[in-house]
Amino acid sequence: MNPYLQKYITLKKQYIAQEGNPPSVSALYELVDELAKSDDLEAKKVLVDLYEQLGLYASAYDLFTKIITKPDRKQIKKLAHLAEMSQSHGDRFALPRPLRKEEKKQRTELSQSLPHFIYHPDPLSTGAFVEGEAKLCPSCGKESNIYYNLMPYCIDNIKNLCPFCIANGLAAKKFDAEFVQDAECQGELDPEKDQVLFLPDPWLL
Structure with a gap:
């Protein structure tokens, strides 16, 4: 398992265990910052999944279209899903990044x-x-x-x-x-x- 994926899995587990509290969300966004600076293809693949996890569907779709090569059935299905979510949701409903x-x-x-x-x-x-x-x-x-x-x-x-x-x-x-x-009015006006x-x-x- 590549280190990028391993770190993402660890942080995702923490996010779930901590019920999406601000520190766990901040940790995911910090990983976004780290992966976005990397030119490593494996880092970009993990970043697509991380974008999707955070609800940044437009960002996930845009990046996935840039790195996808010789798409197999699984990748085509994922591309179609991201395209649909990018169109309907974009990045508008993403988890907000907690303020520092x-x-x-x-x-x-x-x-x-x-x-x-x-x-x-x-x-x-x-x-x-x-x-x-x-x-x-x-x-x-x-x-x-x-x-x-x-x-x-x-x-x-x-x-x-x-x-x-x-x-x-x-x-x-x-x-x-x-x-x-x-x-709807309930009770006295x-x-x-x-x-x-x-x-x-x-x-x-």
Whole structure:
């Protein structure tokens, strides 16, 4: 057994035994970094399996198409599976890489700069908001490097809303948008809570 495969099997067993806790996921991603630097074909083969394990199907498919040679029935079946998963899932639903200590500190500082959402206190960690290159918010017209990563429920195709326009209700009012899909009502209606949940108001800030 080649050392790359042996290490992967060991880490995979740890991941399963530890029920996918953050340290076990971090160990798998560290192996990704290690294998990605290698030109060894055996390392790349293991990397394909590791990508698949982490849910990085687009990455697995892309790499597999580059290293596959004289495909046999087993490889053709694997290629078809990865092609299908790459098309339907891509890398979008991959296991998130746990933040390192310094990254956690930066994330905490960044989160503190955001408006407060009562029912969604940490939208950066859930992926509702993402940090990236500055983009214009279609609601206020100002640039923001933190923006909504989902699509609001409205007629227009709205992207890159800044967190402040969502929190103060401007985006909801301007685009007649809601940010939570209609939910089944159970029990008594509470208009005040519905307003907070579906159409954020200025007092959320």
